[in-house]
Amino acid sequence: MNIWEELQESVGFTFTDLVLLKTAFTHSSYVNEHRKEKIEDNERLEFLGDAVLEVTVSHYLFKKFPDLAEGQMTKMRAAIVCEPSLVSFAEMVNFSRYVRLGRGEERAGGRTRPALLADVFESFIGALFLDQGLDKVVRFLERVVFPKIDAGYFEQTVDYKTQLQEIVQKDRDVVITYTILDEKGPAHSKAFEAIVAINHEKRGAGTGKTKKQAEQKAAQNAIQALRQN
């Protein structure tokens, strides 16, 4: 089994156009050392893949968080498609192993350079989109990206307290107050319970490992209740 067969088996797709797959993993430094062969580097695929990733992640967030305001979704998306996150996705599928690099770049440690790995993740998405279509991209992200969203990896970027304020501030003279009710559990695994009141009426409750987390949960809870009424 050659390296490209191995890669395809690992990602779970068989490419119709193997050149597309190879191009996705071809750094410009490799092209520069193989000028005679007329190989293309991955930069154009990266341009396309960036946009494909953006739309698939946006659609997922849109469906998964029906109560999240546009500004909060934008923040969460930015955390998902930023370089460190893309690097962690690329590492999950061991992409650094398949990159075609020039010798100089290889010696300089380019293979594990974060920017390079993030780019390769995007160019792979671009190639997958061209060769297999958007549905297969979604299927790939269901394995590599969406589980991390589901696990709450990016929710620390979401500020539900701010969002609740934005929702209710449209009415004048509204007072939002948070109260920590209780501290539960033993010292090594404390849990806090918070409630949020709007104009001194309880509208949501939440628990968390920190006071801040509990308040965020209470705010999220209040937003859901407001949307449903």
Place this chain on the structure above:
Amino acid sequence: MNIWEELQESVGFTFTDLVLLKTAFTHSSYVNEHRKEKIEDNERLEFLGDAVLEVTVSHYLFKKFPDLAEGQMTKMRAAIVCEPSLVSFAEMVNFSRYVRLGRGEERAGGRTRPALLADVFESFIGALFLDQGLDKVVRFLERVVFPKIDAGYFEQTVDYKTQLQEIVQKDRDVVITYTILDEKGPAHSKAFEAIVAINHEKRGAGTGKTKKQAEQKAAQNAIQALRQN
């Protein structure tokens, strides 16, 4: 025929979920004046539509300009999805007529405000994507956006001379020279002819209404020739 039937006829799609279509045209100022009705504004759809527009335009540029480098495609895409362009697209399909505005915003002239129209174009794309899928979005853009790309509206953003330089500068000691050969035609419709030489060897030619245009065409021509050899 009510206004929503008229709109659907005008864009050429029948929505399964009419609420989605209405939401796309609902400004937050309208929601604020109809709090009792629990209507949603178009901001979340705008978030999604922005990403959908980005990927469909990126894919179109990727296919249409196989010789264009990533940086040049990025510039052209930015010119296509910028506010003034989106406003012109929204005006082509008369979107301002369908916007649901609050009374204050209406009095303040919000209906024809560029930022509002650009947002509505994006939120409509988001609604169309959710209701009818990506292929139908492409079909819509084939009527409203892609013909303007084909007509060269956005090509002034592309700098082929810079791109040619980037391609050849990877080899050291390369000299690129442009020469205007000829000035043809009568004074009111002059045409210039330019050639570009790499290391004093002619590699491309182009004509244009200005010297600058002729040089750009010559550079574009040389890039194509380089890619093909």
